[in-house]
Amino acid sequence: MxxxxxxxxxxxxxxxxxxxxxxxxxxxxxxxxxxxxxxxxxxxxxxxxxxxxxxxxxxxxxxxRGPPCSIVGGPCGLRIMNGSEEGAPLLAPRLREQGPLTLLCAGLPGGRVLRLAWWPDTLDAAGRRQLRLAVASPRHDPILPAVAA
Missing domain, CATH: 1.20.5 (Single alpha-helices involved in coiled-coils or other helix-helix interfaces)
Structure with missing residues (x-):
């Protein structure tokens, strides 16, 4: 399906x-x-x-002065979007919640590391849940066909 x-x-x-x-x-x-x-x-x-x-x-x-960005998820996994760029894939994203803080740590192409912290004034409970689900979901590889269960 x-x-x-x-x-x-x-x-x-x-x-x-x-x-x-x-x-x-x-x-x-x-x-x-x-x-x-x-x-x-x-x-x-x-x-x-x-x-x-x-x-x-x-x-x-x-x-x-940190530039705003967006985390976008889709069939190819999570990507970070900065302005009008196409977006770099997030490699091995990890999400950690420490009380009201939500911390995302992921690798970027070229060996760099991305660290983003959402404070309660920037991410509500629904957004935290959405991010938690996106990071926990398995990454879909568009090259491999989907296996029917």
Whole structure:
């Protein structure tokens, strides 16, 4: 029994979370505060505190600038779509859920590794379930004929 192409495809968009940059800035400020409250000499304490705060802001800015992308699934497996590109296949995708966070790790052609994190403000429960099912489903090879059971 052949399935319709509409039921075998899906698309999940990834965009940078608004929560993560805020958390990184807060962690940078808390790190600076902890350095200031430490017993380090004042000549070391001030530069180290400034460095901790600046690093939090730098990481937050880097996260905010992440380009949005989409994960598209179909009969050929999962692919990542960036803008108008055709899309690179995701090799051996693994999904890990840690509380409200959903983390996708997969290989890309050329030996690169893709890591995407969906925060609760970017992916709802239905989207998490859809992604979980897509990663768990066996990859269909379009070259091999389907075996009837």
């Amino acid at each position: 052949a399935s319709s192409s509409a039921s075998s495809t899906f698309r999940i968009d990834w965009r940078p979370s608004r929560w993560l940059p805020r958390a990184l800035r807060l962690l940078g400020l808390l790190a600076a505060l902890s350095v200031m409250l430490s017993a380090l000499p004042a000549g070391v304490r001030w530069p180290l505190a400034a460095l901790a705060a600046l690093e939090g802001w730098r990481l937050a800015r880097r996260v905010q």
